[in-house]
Amino acid sequence: MSQDQARAGGLFITFEGIDGSGKSTQSRRLADSLRAKGRDVVLTREPGGSPGAEEIRALVLxxxxxxxxxxxxxLLFTAARRDHLERTILPALAxxxxxICDRFADSTRVYQGVSRGDLRGMVDQLHALMIGREPDLTLLIDMDPDTGHTRALARKGHEERFEDFGPDLQRRMRAAFLGLAQEFPARVRVIDGNRGIDEVAADVGATVHEALA
Incomplete structure (x- = not known):
């Protein structure tokens, strides 16, 4: 994609990974870096990113x-994503x-579609019917599951419902995320998150620069 094309039609980048992988930190770092270079950036998250979706976030997390x-x-995540898409993502891309979105449909494919039951088909059907949009680029921050779980539990706040499922879920989620990277190789790039923040950010920046070039 040329820079002119990116500006004209926008660019949709998502960050994915297990809890505690550092994706939220890296999404903020990328947004700051692109803004410093003169890009107009919308940094958002899922579930959430619009008033209605933020209300649903409180219900599910x-x-x-x-x-x-x-x-x-x-159903709840799809409803939140639809509102987010209509009110935030599509207007910004237009x-x-x-x-830059911290989580998107791949998280639902993993959390509800694989790790909590064999419901991937249902996830994909609802996605096709109600969302119909994939990111242009997905950055998967790959992290050791035990390290990620320890980091996630150390965070302050009350959105701990999924973290409370325990480290075994983290291991299954990591395997599922890596499976998505193989399923969607054209858009998913795996970044080694088992390193320092600056090293990870450098890889993220290089990958995004290639997508914008």
Whole structure:
């Protein structure tokens, strides 16, 4: 994609990875770097990123780990994503902006579609029906599951419902994310997250620069 094409039609970049992988930090670092270079950037997240989606975020990320079934979670996440897409992502892309999103549909494919039940087909059907949009580039921050789980539990805040499922879920999620990288090699790039923040950021920056070139 040329720089003129990126400006004209925008560029949709997502960060994925297990809890504690550092993807949120790297998404902020990338947004700051691109803004410093004169890019118009929208930094957002899922679930959330629009007023309605943020309300759904509170429903799905807080409370008892068994609060919702996997099927109900898929519906809630899809509803949040649809609102996010309509109100934040698509308008920004139409304006030629770079949209950087901390998690998107790949997280639903992994969390609800693989790690919490064999529901990938349901996830993909709802995605095709209600979302119909994939990122232009997905940066998968790959992290040792035990390290990621320890980091996730050390964070302050109350959005701990999925972290409470334990380290075994983290290991299954990592395998599923790496499987998505093989399934979608044209858009998913795996970045080694088991290094210092600056080293990871350098790899992220080089990968994005290639996509913008």
């Amino acid at each position: 807080e409370g008892d780990p068994d609060r919702w079934s996997a099927e109900t979670e898929i 304006a030629g902006k770079v949209v």
